[in-house]
Amino acid sequence: MYKILVADDEPDVLSLLKDYFEINGYEVITAENGKIVLEKIRLNPDIILLDINMPDIDGISVCREIRDYVLCPILFLTARVEDCDKIKGFASGGDDYIIKPFSIDELGARVMAHLRREHRAESVSNVRFFGKICIDYSAKTVSVKGIRIKLAKKEFEIIELLSVNAGQVFDKERIYEKIWGYDAEGNASVVTEHIRRIRAKLEEEADHIRTVWGIGYKWEK
Secondary structure, eight states, X not given: OOEEEEEOSOHHHHHHHHHHHHXXXXXXXXXSSXXXXXXXXXXXXXXXXXXXXXXXXXXXXXXXXXXXXXXXXXXXXXXXXXXXXXXXXXXXXXXXXXESSOOHHHHHHHHHHHHHHHHHHHXXXXXXXXXXXXXXXXXXXXXXXXXXXXXXXXXXXXXXXXXXXXXXXXXXXXXXXXXXXXXXXXXXXXXXXXXXXXXXXXXGGGGGEEEETTTEEEEXX
């Protein structure tokens, strides 16, 4: 049984989502605001639906605060449609946007698609070493000199994509399609921000991610 954390400050929306996902076999955790999300994240949900316009702490701030410690997909619920809002949300570590008003069945399908993608990723079970970097594809962890690096879900997925295909050049658009999905409502420019954050965390080992000017990025063995 999948566990889903649903956060929305509108009681009617929260009740609708709780009923829908429980009927479809999910264990549902609810939160009425950002502060409660931070309290309930310890219950280790498999996926999070996070309303952006919440009182106390907004959804993007919540996502930014938990992203380094939570690997599961985070889907924003929002009425905002501006590209700048989407880029801000993706940069904070969000995985997808669900625009209000939404079809409840489409929402359910999007949630299941993300969970299936997670399941496929977990099927990879091997460890590879690149100099002082150790990548455990099963545990979704990266260590440098034996010290585990805290990575957001999308950051690890970018490292996984590039390192599994070491030497192959990927442009930003292809990385975005591979990681965020073909139907994602976002912008490939978010890839640049993720690469910047990855390099900062890898520090002296950041040279493994090479910029191929005018083309994209590749993983150097």
